Amino acid sequence: MVDEWGDIIDVTNDEESDIDDEDWNFELPRIPKPSPSLQNVQPDGSDRFSLTDLVGAIQAGESVERIRNYLAYHRRGDGSELKRLINESVQGFPAFFYVVETRNPDLIRLWARHGGDVNATYGTLRVPLLGYAIAIGGSFRDDTRLAVATLLSLGASVDVIPRVFYDPLEQDLPESGPLEADLADLEDANKLWCTPHALLNLSQTLNFCFTTRYHLHLSSLLKGYSGAQKQVAEMRRSEDILGLPYYLIGQTTASIFLINTMLRNLAMPTKRPIVMMFAGPSGHGKTELAKNFGNLLSLPFHTVDCTAIQYETDLFGPRAPYIGSDQGSPLNNFLASNSGRRSVVFLDEFEKTGDDIRRALLIPFQEGSCQDRRNLSSVDCSKTIWILATNAFDNTIHTFCKRNKTVIWDSKKMRDTEKLIEILSKQIRKESEGRFGAPITGRVTMWVPFLTFSPIEQAVVADKYVADFGREATLPVQIFNDEARDRLVGNVDLSIRKGYSLCAALARGYVQELGARSLVAEVDEQVRGPLVDAYLQNLDEIVEDGGVTHCLANVDADGVIGVSCVVPKSYEKN
Known part of the structure; x- marks a missing residue:
């Protein structure tokens, strides 16, 4: 209720709990x-x-x-x-x-x-x-x-x-x-x-x-943020960005680099857009970090697959009077609809771009000025955050990780790791001039190296994919006799007794060149596949509302993973 001064009058139930x-x-x-x-x-x-x-x-x-x-x-x-x-x-x-x-x-x-x-x-x-x-x-x-x-x-x-x-x-x-x-x-x-x-x-x-x-x-x-850093984030309604490291497995230093860059720009904005290069092996979090960054800030997000563009018109659309100029392109239309507002453009596999594309990006990267091809009007893209993702420097990063694994795999030496990555970042910047040319390199605000996963991080990635499957398996069985809508494996309660040992055993399937994708395959082979096999072998018929199937994923002393299932008596084979 609101009193005569407009203040809220609370009506709550604040009685003490009688629970011991x-x-x-x-x-x-x-x-x-x-x-x-x-x-x-x-x-x-x-x-x-x-x-x-x-x-x-x-x-x-x-x-x-x-x-x-x-x-x-x-x-x-x-x-x-x-x-x-x-x-x-x-x-x-x-x-x-x-x-x-x-x-x-x-x-x-x-x-x-x-x-x-x-x-x-x-x-x-x-x-x-x-x-x-x-x-x-x-x-x-x-x-x-x-x-x-x-x-x-x-x-x-x-x-x-x-x-x-x-x-x-x-x-x-x-x-x-x-x-x-x-x-x-x-x-x-x-x-x-x-x-x-x-x-x-x-x-x-x-x-x-x-x-x-x-x-x-x-x-x-992780060290806490200062009062001034929190104040800047809160004033710009960007406080969620401070928690970015918790939404990504590994790549803590990359997250911190990104947070500091954003705080710097929020505290003292420049007219130039932020341009970041995410450099690292495939499957190690570049796309995930970019998407989480956009989601936490509630920013419009647009992805460009650089393998699918060859010419400047593929990126921004044809110019008038050519056919299609009135329709623009997905990127053109995204920039136009977000003119003067903060947004994120993610250029995936940037190393696949040619000279024509890179020349077309020089003015947007430098001046924050774009043109809406549909009506030739000016578009303010100075607040656009450009993220260029590339694996062009994989050899450099793999060599760095092998040489410094003693430090970067020790989570308690985070500050030492940050110093090493600053050196790596400068090395990648130097190599970027030869790979992408000085004009583009000179417009990049910062280089963010992504490292290969440590043994602990490999185990956590494995746990993530086990959890994804485990949550999916809890959903109820649904039968529509329609392949697109049927859910034939469901109502499964998957238990894990030794989480670390199980995930460490799964992490043996980690391949640096594939990153997280190699662990998806390992979870499919060692957990998902055996569980579905055990589920199907124990059932006479799959029915809706047939009760919960209890399964256990365990690992023995030799690191061998086993999956077993027990179905409800009402759901057993005759």
């Missing part, structure tokens, strides 16, 4: 869905903000867009009052816990953007939001890898998690929980919540989620 912290099983109470549905203005005409209604709507599956609109409607002034309200509790639990329960990274970012505290705690033992996010994972049906990565990217403190769970990474965690001798930091006030029950949960969940252990370890190594 020691025995809490990490389940939240069910909050009634608002009836009628979540409304900015109530049927009685009152204009009120209700955290209880909002949380009830979130638990009922309300869309992120509707929640965004609700929060925007009730935001007043500088948003400080709304920030206070959304950090209140509902039935004893901070509202952010209900947001994390959805496991939706977009909703988590939205809540944090309005002031939600990513370090909120529950109860007398101060159960942290990050700990809760980890604890409710442990299966592909309830996977929280992205939710945890999002919280860490937004500044959630890793100090609330005992170090034994993420350092060292090169080991499996005991299924019965860590040994007391390994819990030297348990006396920390941030870890009061680490009861025997909670420690057992963390051990079992993190054994399953190797990627989460990797992100916790990464968070312990």
Whole structure:
């Protein structure tokens, strides 16, 4: 409700929870869905903000867009009052816990953007939001890898998690929980919540989620951003960019280079567009980093496949009066529709371009001036961010990685790695003059080298693809007798007991020249294929609503991977 000064009057349910912290099983109470549905203005005409209604709507599956609109409607002034309200509790639990329960990274970012505290705690033992996010994972049906990565990217403190769970990474965690001798930091006030029950949960969940252990370890190594850096990012509504390293496996230095370049430009813009060259072997994250960069900043994104363009007219479209000039080209039309606005153009496999294409890019790269071929009008592309992806320098990068692997594979020597990569970046710049010519090279703002994956990163990439398959397999069986719509393998609960050992065994299939693609093939061969075989061999007939098939992917002492499945009795072969 709004009083005579226009301030929001909160209506929340902040009664204490009757759940004993020691025995809490990490389940939240069910909050009634608002009836009628979540409304900015109530049927009685009152204009009120209700955290209880909002949380009830979130638990009922309300869309992120509707929640965004609700929060925007009730935001007043500088948003400080709304920030206070959304950090209140509902039935004893901070509202952010209900947001994390959805496991939706977009909703988590939205809540944090309005002031939600990513370090909120529950109860007398101060159960942290990050700990809760980890604890409710442990299966592909309830996977929280992205939710945890999002919280860490937004500044959630890793100090609330005992170090034994993420350092060292090169080991499996005991299924019965860590040994007391390994819990030297348990006396920390941030870890009061680490009861025997909670420690057992963390051990079992993190054994399953190797990627989460990797992100916790990464968070312990990354240095925080200064107040001024955060201020610049927030003022330009680009704060999500600070969490970029958590959305990419490996290439942490490349992410940091990109963040620093963006902060520099946001703090003191120039009239010249940003032009970056992503140099590195195929399958090592160039495209993924570019897309995540655009997504986190909510920027329009356009990809140009340089293997498909030969002439300047292929890139920008024919000039008048030639046929097709009134239609432009995909790139021409993208630049025209985003004139004067920040956007991203990703030129993939830039080494495939010829002199004609490179000459056509000199003016846009230098002056930020383009022309709309459809009507010959001027287009302001000074705020366009150009990313040139190339594997033209693979030999240089492979040689660098082999020579310096002792340093770059040691995650605790991140600063030493940064210094080495600065040298590599200068070497690539020098080679670029011979490969692409001085005019293009002189217009590139920065060179971002992408390295081959370390053994740990190889294991995390393998875990990512196992998780992708595991989530896909949980979806229900659907039979339409239509190949495009049928889902014949489904309702599968895939368990993993020794996450690190399994992923390390899969990482043996890593091929530098193929990068992540080689690990996709390994997961298909060692996990996906055997699971589908076991699933089909145990069923008499595939039916919808036939129950859950429980499967286990394990690795023995010799590193041999095995997959077994047990189907429900109602679903067995006769």
